[in-house]
Amino acid sequence: MTANATGNVTGSEPDAVAVLDAVSVRRYTTGQVILDDITWTVRAGQHWALLGANGAGKTTILRLIGALMHPTTGTVDVLGHRLGRVDMRELRAHIGLVSSAQKVPLDLTAHAVVLTGHTGTVQPLWRMYDDAVRERAGELLAELEIKELAERAYGVCSGGQRARILVARALMADPSLLLLDEPFNALDLPSREDLIDALHRLAVTRPSLTTITVTHHLEELSPAIDNVLLLKEGRVLTSGPAEQVLTAEQMTRCFGRPIEVSRHGGRWLARSGRVTPHT
Template sequence: MTANATSGAPQAVAALDAVSVRRYTTGQVILDDITWNVYAGQHWALLGANGAGKTTVLRLIGALMHPTTGTVDVLGHRLGRVDMRELRAHIGLVSSAQKVPLDATAHTVVLTGHTGTVQPLWRKYDAEVRERADALLAELEIKELAERPYGVCSGGQRARILVARALMADPSLLLLDEPFNALDLPSREDLIDALHRLATTRPALTTITVTHHLEELSPAIGHVLLLKEGRVLTSGAAEDVLTAEQMTRCFGRPIEVSRHEGRWLARSGRGTPTAAQ
């Protein structure tokens, strides 16, 4: 399954048009009139306070749910007109909340990415598939973990194992939902380095990363979407969006932003919170 070709204009890998999501039981508005396009080879960060709707946006693009109103197109296919399970097979997803058998080896966990299952389906894994799992572990620089049980791997090692698992289907779109959750500093930096290498060695790969901290963004992140209370506050090139003014508006308190060698840093500024504009 690939994106449908459209002559004249670049094809969006993911496109949300006037998308809203409401909770049926309470009528609560989760997302309100979201319009956003992501193109091949772009690397986006999705930022906002808790409850801003970041994970819901990722679930829409990951073909895990439908919008209440508006349209969502992923890899050239519109949700509601495509088999969601088939579409999900072409999207890589990494989340610290993923269920993985703790006694399975790292190699086995990566193999399950081929079938999109929690438990391994051994008859589906021929020599070529197994070799691909080996190659991905090497690409993420964790080949030495191949026979180590997932449950005894560190948080950073688990995160890279999950990235390798997500790449087993050779997706053109990789979604990362708070992949740095609970990682210590060395593990965080190892994962950032790994994601930066992927962006360099896989120029056609598109990534969207949900995070709370600018320090977790790799230098490959070129675009940012800021969400506030379920609405798009602003989006565009990282250097235009990651400013003190925009971050202060997004999080409702003074924030100072700096950049060093392609890496971003945000910290609380002085003064009184700025009212939402």
């Protein structure tokens, strides 16, 4: 696979949305290896989960695919463009990113927050939003079932409402790739379930949309998740169809303690396999 002068990848698989080939990332100041020889392909319409212990390298992979950083070695191709040979800002405009760490002005209304997704800015650029753009922002709020929040200040919305507002914001650019970095962080049970339902609906109603979700808990995976990559200490432990990867054996290897895995109604559950003594 090669790249031409414009950064477009030639000879790549036509349905490949993201391709990591022998990718490693090292911290320049300390030489610490964060990712080690990662090779992974994400195809159009797939819904991946990235799982692993803290420090396994999940967010670093998401930052690479999100065109927020370059690898130390290896190649990263996203949406047909190779990092290092393409304008990263231009590429990011075609990638949706949702993160619980995103900084959003608390005084903006939900509708205004979604509008900023059109320009990829933190603050609104009001002159850039014509009637069609404003209408689209309202439609996305309705699609995420939070239309009633349109004029509510982001700062007074609940954690679950904020998460769905950020998903709507990420969809403003009509991305073919949506990256979700721990979107369930600090959500209570009802809010978590609302967000899972919303992501499942998106997968059903937008068959061409590809998603990659970083999470710590199997319970946070929607039934739409069809593939899983397990990371351990910066390396791929295993990857593939969810039902083949999310097993007690693989999860135990990944997290270094006995783990039992079950599935009910398309949803996954993991719990410690250790026997708890009765008191």
